[in-house]
Amino acid sequence: MQRVYITAVLLVSCAAAGDLLRGVEVPQYAFAGGEAKLGCSYDLRATRLYSLKWYHNGTEFYRYVPTERVTPINIKPSHKFLVTEVSRDERRVEVSLTRLQVSASGQYRCEVIAEHPSFRTEVASANMTVLREPLAPPLLLGAREIYEPSELIKIGCQPRRPLLHEHRPTLQWFLEGTKVGPQWVTPYGTTLRYGPYGLSLHVPGQQVASAGGSVKAECRLSMGSHHYSSYKTLRVRMRMISYVDNYHSTGSRDNSRNLILVTVTAGVTLFFIM
Secondary structure (H helix, E strand, O other): OOEEEEEOOOOOOOOOOOOOEEEEEOOOEEEOOOOEEEEEEEOOOOOOEEEEEEEEOOEEEEEEOOOOOOOOEEEOOOOOOEEEEEEEOOOEEEEEEEOOOHHHOEEEEEEEEEOOOOOOEEEEEEEEEEEOOOOOOOEEEOOOOOEOOOOEEEEEEEOOOOOOHHHOOEEEEEEOOEEOOHHHEEEEOOEOOOEOOEEEEEEEHHHHHHOOOEEEEEEEEEEOOEEEEEEEEEEEOOOEEEEEEEOOOOOOOOOOOOEEEEEEEOOEEEEEEO
16 A cells, blocks of 8 residues: 655645645644634545545544445544534545644644555645634734824834743734835844744834825734734824915905915925915
């Protein structure tokens, strides 16, 4: 019996080296009490499927045998999760794991076996970590309601709850939906063992003034395919200057039309002629 082993990482489908198995989809992170969906894709153009099985840390929990007409699906109970088949066709099987326990962390392996006479076996696997605490939107620190154009706006962003170093989320800053460059962000809260804990944003107030006086800032916290964001609108005080110039026009039909008011705001000049 031939065996081909393929290793997949995160949620990407791994490319199969054999004729049957195309790859597996396993989330890198899940949360206790939550759900994770696993996908196993295969190609049956050259042969027929004898069986497809899912294993967690070497223990089988799902089996599909098309030739078994009465009970083609066999799901074994587990105290670590509840298994439900989501979908199944000629190319892919997807199962859902709910009521996840922290002990559900580990390796998930899909095994595909071809029909007689070859019984060719191909395997792909990926790891998933089940975290005890769910994620939450990050915490923003030091933000004010309004700034001066001459100021350097500084805002900190960090997770609301501390996480283990090996499962630390990533933080990113965005302005109006565009990721900011490295010159405007600085890691902070560095410890000797675990490295930076938060990420601060530094935006010149003049940049906000040039954008009209306000911009929407977003700090995004990510772990695998999970994303959570917190938002803050940055506002800069706009300087307003008014000029009133009275003049008289001789020979005019209406000498009362003699007031010109010019208002300058953020580089935009509006003229009102009375």
